[in-house]
Amino acid sequence: GESVGLHLPTLSVQEGDNSIINCAYSNSASDYFIWYKQESGKGPQFIIDIRSNMDKRQGQRVTVLLNKTVKHLSLQIAATQPGDSAVYFCAEIELYNFNKFYFGSGTKLNVKP
Amino acid sequence: SQTIHQWPATLVQPVGSPLSLECTVEGTSNPNLYWYRQAAGRGLQLLFYSVGIGQISSEVPQNLSASRPQDRQFILSSKKLLLSDSGFYLCAWSYRGREETQYFGPGTRLLVL
Numbered sequence: 234g235e236s237v238g239l240h241l242p243t244l245s246v247q248e249g250d251n252s253i254i255n256c257a258y259s260n261s262a263s264d265y266f267i268w269y270k271q272e273s274g275k276g277p278q279f280i281i282d283i284r285s286n287m288d289k290r291q292g293q294r295v296t297v298l299l300n301k302t303v304k305h306l307s308l309q310i311a312a313t314q315p316g317d318s319a320v321y322f323c324a325e326i327e328l329y330n331f332n333k334f335y336f337g338s339g340t341k342l343n344v345k346p
Numbered sequence: 347s348q349t350i351h352q353w354p355a356t357l358v359q360p361v362g363s364p365l366s367l368e369c370t371v372e373g374t375s376n377p378n379l380y381w382y383r384q385a386a387g388r389g390l391q392l393l394f395y396s397v398g399i400g401q402i403s404s405e406v407p408q409n410l411s412a413s414r415p416q417d418r419q420f421i422l423s424s425k426k427l428l429l430s431d432s433g434f435y436l437c438a439w440s441y442r443g444r445e446e447t448q449y450f451g452p453g454t455r456l457l458v459l
Binding site: 267275278279324335336339 | 352389390391436438447449450451452453455
């Protein structure tokens with residue numbers, strides 16, 4: 234039968250609280266990063282991106298922080314809503330070498346009303 | 347606006363049977379096209395990408411193949427499915443020269459029994 238997959242790490246937050254989802258990337262040559270949101274049974278949706286010459290980028294209710302020293306990326310969601318419940322995963326890319334495009338396995342965000 | 351379609355949405359197939367998954371993109375020309383597999387609880391794995399009609403690059407060895415018979419059509423095939431082929435298959439597209447940002451289709455859930 235189907236292989237048993239790994240259990241995704243889960244973050245549970247109360248509606249209205251802020252959420253922080255973390256991602257450790259592995260390729261020190263990666264210079265572009267994307268956060269995706271994937272709702273159950275659907276394809277990933279682009280949320281926000283950041284280039285390696287930045288350490289912070291803000292969108293609507295979301296902020297991405299990049300720490301190249303420790304190869305760490307985080308996604309902050311302000312005033313989390315039930316509609317934010319989904320799996321979030323990061324992608325790291327070497328620009329101009331898009332074969333080097335890696336996705337993390339993701340974090341499940343569970344928003345409690 | 348651009349849209350990407352995949353079908354079927356769900357498929358249950360016996361081991362050893364053939365496979366054909368289809369992906370089409372509307373609203374853009376000369377896109378790069380990608381096939382990914384997402385096993386349960388895991389990240390995305392790039393299977394194939396295409397920069398033009400008849401041009402297919404394979405990222406991992408497997409019993410799957412891909413074809414691009416038309417500019418906006420990408421097909422994932424297998425002659426004989428294995429149990430390990432079960433998973434969620436995602437098609438994505440990007441603008442030529444903007445490979446770092448990919449837009450995903452709704453996915454096909456494949457279960458091989």
